[in-house]
Amino acid sequence: MDAARSVGWVRRWVGLYTRGLPAGLRRDRIDEIEDDLWSQLHDKSEPGGGRDGLRGEILARLVFGIPADLAWRLEQRGVSRAPRPAPERSPTMFARFIAAMAIVGGVAWAIWSVPTAIGGWAAWGMQPIGYFIYPTALLGSFALGIATFGLVFANIDRINTVAGAMGAVGGGGGLLLTLSVPAGIVLLPIGSAALMLGLLRLDCLSGRHAWLHAAAGTALALSPLAVNISYPQGTELTLLCLGALAYGLTWLAIGWSLRSGEWMPQEPAASRP
């Protein structure tokens, strides 16, 4: 194990015990430890005992500090739970647009999935309902693709690389669905599920929203369409539609929770002394 791995353990631990704290408090603690790590790694005045000595020192500082970290975290409970003044919300047009896309997409997916579950593909040919299902499915897929891309773009500087890349794949999946490419129904939910879990780590989403979305997305992607990707029938189609309904509803909930724009990254210097 080298010093970089010890540093990684420290970062993981700090990320874990600061989870759920107000964003500013959490950022301050993370930055302070980051600076300490950086200073130690770049300190040429220290004899150090070589890289082995350094990795042991970092690991020891981590381990021996855990009780104090936990005590500090407990002290912050009051800070986390105290009634906070309403945050200064800055719902930019972009944040509102993303939330609107998520809501529109979620509603549209709920709309197309219910009649399809009941009437099968035949419902798409029934008039007048068929006039609505097809454009609604296309519109919903487009909106979810845009919302997914938008969430990646809005958090590009801070989101985990894997979650960001998966989000881009998901956004692409939504646009593929708009072009009636069936593979999109696997790519969109898998990609958006990974993205939402990435946003959870950034405290942009509640755990409930993120995990429900991830579960619904995974269920949808693993539904029979993943095996019979063209046009499933019968039970397979019903399962697919139920998955799509759940998935759409989680998008609706996420869009609703994001509509204030509070989750958008803020200028770090603006809120600090």
Next chain:
Amino acid sequence: MRRKAGALIPIEVSILEAAGELRRAGLAEVHGYELAKVVRDLRHARRLTAYGTLYKALARLEREGLLASRWEDPHAAADEGRPRRRFYRLTLEGEAALAEVREAERDGRTRPAATSA
């Protein structure tokens, strides 16, 4: 055991002493890692103070008014290619508490409470 409100524990006294040492050396403001090194030397310890212990103590000393801190301009840190830094300085209350500790140690008493803060 719950500690008495305002009482200083050894690591906090060491941090105040380190901040005082560094101020005498011309560094009025220092970041956590610098303090950790001086604390290690003052205590003749083999290792630097653990992250959790150090930053919890710094937070408490600041809350008590014995240290004050400020975040540096993030652009300055970015220019040097490192994370932004929090600088601590010993306050007048901190100096008084430290003087009180030293006096108490000279008198052979136990460490006093930081009531002046």
